[in-house]
Amino acid sequence: MTNVINGGSGPERPVPPLVAAADSPEPAAADVRSRSLEPVSDEDLTAHRGLFGPGTVTWRIHSDPLIGLATLRSLALRVLHPEGLSGVFATARRVDDPWDRLNWTMRQLGISTFGSGAEVAVAGARMRAVLMQVNGIDEAGNSYRGDDPDLLRWLHCCQVASFVEVTRRGGLVLTDREHEVYLREQQRMAAFWGLEPDEVPGSRRELARFFRATRPQLRMTAAARAFIGAIVAPTMPDLMALTQRNRPTWAPVAGLAFGTLPSWARRLYSSPPSSGPAALSPSATTLALHTLRDSLSGRAGQAGVGLA
Numbered sequence: 579m580t581n582v583i584n585g586g587s588g589p590e591r592p593v594p595p596l597v598a599a600a601d602s603p604e605p606a607a608a609d610v611r612s613r614s615l616e617p618v619s620d621e622d623l624t625a626h627r628g629l630f631g632p633g634t635v636t637w638r639i640h641s642d643p644l645i646g647l648a649t650l651r652s653l654a655l656r657v658l659h660p661e662g663l664s665g666v667f668a669t670a671r672r673v674d675d676p677w678d679r680l681n682w683t684m685r686q687l688g689i690s691t692f693g694s695g696a697e698v699a700v701a702g703a704r705m706r707a708v709l710m711q712v713n714g715i716d717e718a719g720n721s722y723r724g725d726d727p728d729l730l731r732w733l734h735c736c737q738v739a740s741f742v743e744v745t746r747r748g749g750l751v752l753t754d755r756e757h758e759v760y761l762r763e764q765q766r767m768a769a770f771w772g773l774e775p776d777e778v779p780g781s782r783r784e785l786a787r788f789f790r791a792t793r794p795q796l797r798m799t800a801a802a803r804a805f806i807g808a809i810v811a812p813t814m815p816d817l818m819a820l821t822q823r824n825r826p827t828w829a830p831v832a833g834l835a836f837g838t839l840p841s842w843a844r845r846l847y848s849s850p851p852s853s854g855p856a857a858l859s860p861s862a863t864t865l866a867l868h869t870l871r872d873s874l875s876g877r878a879g880q881a882g883v884g885l886a
Contacts (some may be wrong), residue, residue: 628695629767635760639741639750640691643874644867646826648744649683650676650809651835655736657802658846659795661712661722661729676809677825690770702770709772730771734778735788738764744838748867757782789840798846806847810836810856828870831855837863 630636639645653676689701712724722729738761746752752760758781765775779785810833833856836844851857858866 628693628698629770630691630763634763635752635756636691636763639745639752639760640687642745642748642750643871644745644748644750645687645741646680646684647748647828647832647835647867647870648741649687649737650680650832651744651838652736652740653679653683654806654810654835654839655740655843656733657805658798658843659729659732659792660797660799660802661724661726661732676805677829680826690767698770702772705770706772725772727773727777730773731778731788732792734764734767734771734773735785735792738779739785739789740838744835744867747838747864748871750871754782761785793842796843796846798848803847806836809833810851810854828874831866831870834858834863834866834870838867 642648686701686705689697693701706725709724709730713722715721742752742757742760746757761782761784762780765778765780768775768778771778779788833851833854836847836851836856837858837860855863855866
C-alpha cells in the first residue's frame with residue numbers, strides 16, 4: 579500500500595499514528611489530543627520536524643487516510659478562481675491530467691507537514707519560484723500574478739478548509755476547539771506561501787469571513803470545468819485510465835470530493851454530475867466517506883505502512 583501522503587508516487591514518508599474515530603478513545607489517543615492543544619515550542623519544532631511536531635493537530639489531520647480526497651476537494655475549490663486555475667496549471671506537467679497536479683500537491687503537503695526545516699525551506703522556495711512565473715490577463719482585462727498575496731491566501735484557505743471538512747466529516751474525531759487550534763497552527767504555513775502569519779485566517783470565524791468576501795470573484799470557466807470534470811464525471815476512457823500508476827486506489831470514487839463542496843461552490847458548477855459518487859446526497863456522501871476511510875485504514879494496516 580502506498581503512503582497517501584506521497585500521492586501515490588515517490589518514496590514513502592513515515593506518518594504518525596492516527597487517532598481512532600471512536601466514541602470512547604483510549605487514554606493514549608486522549609493524551610495526543612490534549613498535547614495538541616498546548617503550544618509547540620520553537621525548540622521542539624527545530625529538534626524534530628520543522629514547521630510542525632507529532633503533538634500537533636496538523637499531524638493528526640494530515641495523516642488521515644482521507645487527506646488525498648481532501649486535497650482533491652481543495653483543487654476543486656481553487657479552480658473556481660480564474661487566477662487560482664492558472665496556478666494549478668503552472669504546477670502540473672500536463673494541464674489535461676488533474677491527477678498529476680494532485681500528486682504534486684500531495685508531495686508538497688508531505689514535505690511541509692513532516693519534513694525537516696531545510697526540506698520545508700527548499701520546497702517552499704521552489705513553489706514560490708513556480709508561482710512567480712504565473713502571470714496573465716483575466717477575462718475582465720485585469721492583469722494578475724501567481725504570487726499575488728490575495729491569490730496565495732485563496733490557495734491556502736481552500737486547502738485548510740478542505741482538509742478539516744473532509745477528514746472530520748469522514749470520521750476523524752476533532753473538537754471545535756481543536757479545529758481552532760489547527761487553523762492557528764496553519765498560520766505557520768504562511769511563510770511557505772510567501773505570506774506573513776497574520777495574512778491568513780487564524781480562526782473559523784476569520785476563515786468564513788474570507789470565503790464570504792471572495793465568493794463574488796469566483797466563476798466557472800470552460801478550462802476549470804474540463805480540468806475537474808475528468809475526475810468528478812469521467813468519460814469511459816477516463817474510467818479505464820483510473821488503473822494507471824499515478825492514480826490513487828480511491829480514484830473511482832473521487833467524485834466524493836465534489837459532494838463535499840459547499841453548496842455555493844457546487845452551484846458554480848452549472849452542470850453538476852447526475853450519476854456516480856459526485857451525485858450522492860449529503861447524507862450518502864458522509865456515509866461513503868466513512869466507508870472509504872475505514873477501507874483505506876484497513877489497507878494501510880494490512881500493508882504495514884510506515885507509521886511512526
